[in-house]
Amino acid sequence: MQGVRAVVFDVFGTLVDWRRGVARDVQALFGDTVDADAFADAWRDEYQPTMEEVRTGRMPFSKLDALHRRNLDRVLARFDVDAHESQRVVLNLAWHRLDAWPDVTPALARLRTMYLVAPCSNGNISLMVDLARRNDWHWDAILGAEIARDYKPKLEVYRTAAAAFDCAPQEVLMVAAHSSDLAAAAQAGLRTAFVARPDEHGPGRGETAPAVPVDLVARDLGDLADQL
Amino acid sequence: MQGVRAVVFDVFGTLVDWRRGVARDVQALFGDTVDADAFADAWRDEYQPTMEEVRTGRMPFSKLDALHRRNLDRVLARFDVDAHESQRVVLNLAWHRLDAWPDVTPALARLRTMYLVAPCSNGNISLMVDLARRNDWHWDAILGAEIARDYKPKLEVYRTAAAAFDCAPQEVLMVAAHSSDLAAAAQAGLRTAFVARPDEHGPGRGETAPAVPVDLVARDLGDLADQL
Numbered sequence: 001m002q003g004v005r006a007v008v009f010d011v012f013g014t015l016v017d018w019r020r021g022v023a024r025d026v027q028a029l030f031g032d033t034v035d036a037d038a039f040a041d042a043w044r045d046e047y048q049p050t051m052e053e054v055r056t057g058r059m060p061f062s063k064l065d066a067l068h069r070r071n072l073d074r075v076l077a078r079f080d081v082d083a084h085e086s087q088r089v090v091l092n093l094a095w096h097r098l099d100a101w102p103d104v105t106p107a108l109a110r111l112r113t114m115y116l117v118a119p120c121s122n123g124n125i126s127l128m129v130d131l132a133r134r135n136d137w138h139w140d141a142i143l144g145a146e147i148a149r150d151y152k153p154k155l156e157v158y159r160t161a162a163a164a165f166d167c168a169p170q171e172v173l174m175v176a177a178h179s180s181d182l183a184a185a186a187q188a189g190l191r192t193a194f195v196a197r198p199d200e201h202g203p204g205r206g207e208t209a210p211a212v213p214v215d216l217v218a219r220d221l222g223d224l225a226d227q228l
Numbered sequence: 229m230q231g232v233r234a235v236v237f238d239v240f241g242t243l244v245d246w247r248r249g250v251a252r253d254v255q256a257l258f259g260d261t262v263d264a265d266a267f268a269d270a271w272r273d274e275y276q277p278t279m280e281e282v283r284t285g286r287m288p289f290s291k292l293d294a295l296h297r298r299n300l301d302r303v304l305a306r307f308d309v310d311a312h313e314s315q316r317v318v319l320n321l322a323w324h325r326l327d328a329w330p331d332v333t334p335a336l337a338r339l340r341t342m343y344l345v346a347p348c349s350n351g352n353i354s355l356m357v358d359l360a361r362r363n364d365w366h367w368d369a370i371l372g373a374e375i376a377r378d379y380k381p382k383l384e385v386y387r388t389a390a391a392a393f394d395c396a397p398q399e400v401l402m403v404a405a406h407s408s409d410l411a412a413a414a415q416a417g418l419r420t421a422f423v424a425r426p427d428e429h430g431p432g433r434g435e436t437a438p439a440v441p442v443d444l445v446a447r448d449l450g451d452l453a454d455q456l
Binding site: 116126139 | 344354356366374375392394
């Protein structure tokens with residue numbers, strides 16, 4: 001990876017296990033009255049369509065927390081759950097309380113000794129800050145959607161992240177467990193590394209190999225740090 | 229400081245000694261052919277007028293690095309210094325190589341155990357990242373002018389910083405060595421703490437006490453951490 005000065009990361013799925021984290025908080029609030037895994041999946045399914053409204057300009061930019069809340073209200077209705085406002089506020093912040101995959105924290109610390117590091121996520125700044133505090137990550141900056149005021153895979157989000165570090169796009173390596181994210185990053189001029197998260201959507205339900213050309217393929221973040 | 233969840237900091241003068249850092253790099257490049265202290269002062273004197281062009285809308289937002297470069301070219305001409313392009317590029321990054329006042333790094337680490345912490349500076353993200361790396365600071369996020377796409381003391385810069393942390397303005401404490409910065413922060417609804425930097429502009433040339441009402445007054449950042 002000659003010439004790379006910064007590494008930026010997708011977060012949901014790539015660094016943190018959103019499905020088990022969200023399901024855990026659903027379960028804690030509603031017990032066995034709700035299928036917590038199905039609820040987490042349904043909530044996540046609303047993710048792309050809502051961002052698409054921002055990407056296409058039908059809706060002005062708003063933080064992912066606000067989009068999550070709108071989607072939460074819909075999913076609660078669909079699952080026929082009667083939740084108080086205070087429960088909705090708490091549950092919406094489940095995305096701020098996600099745990100990293102076990103390989104992530106030590107590997108990020110290693111990568112930071114070699115490169116500038118930042119998230120390039122669709123999550124808002126405060127969400128990224130809370131995940132960093134919880135999982136003991138040391139970012140150089142929080143980059144991504146809130147800085148660019150648009151959502152990945154819009155190319156401007158990747159380019160704004162590179163520019164914030166005073167890097168040309170090809171000096172930045174984008175790391176993700178999702179081929180669609182890496183395809184867009186490559187189109188924006190970044191280098192790309194695929195990290196496998198085979199259980200992201202439940203056991204055996206995640207990408208195991210990239211479906212697009214990438215510069216690096218890694219089993220996990222420790223393997224990526226080894227290769228770099 | 230009941231209810232405060234985040235502390236944000238002015239950087240030039242408050243956390244770092246810009247005058248000695250800039251003068252050191254001027255001296256290293258041009259030796260005794262230039263009065264390095266006078267050069268640093270002249271460069272800094274261009275700071276507010278250039279930002280004012282952005283604040284008033286006469287110029288679109290551009291990073292402080294770009295404003296510094298424009299001002300550097302002017303000051304070099306005024307000091308009758310014949311500098312190569314490569315020297316100008318290196319010297320412009322003097323602002324990325326500034327050293328913290330001795331009390332800053334340990335106090336920031338203590339404050340981070342109690343509060344979210346971020347710079348709220350007019351410096352761009354990459355400049356803040358380089359200062360953090362150099363001085364061993366752990367910010368939760370890099371906030372300030374580049375996020376708000378305007379320059380302090382415009383109120384939007386302080387409000388954007390608070391909003392990025394999901395804080396109401398009164399949940400954020402702004403720390404600065406400059407009364408004008410704190411007056412604007414207070415107008416934006418933030419709490420304010422004055423830190424004395426009596427030698428900012430050279431021995432005995434800096435603010436020793438606030439000229440406006442503030443919530444806290446501290447001798448240095450260690451004293452501020454003690455008080456909090």
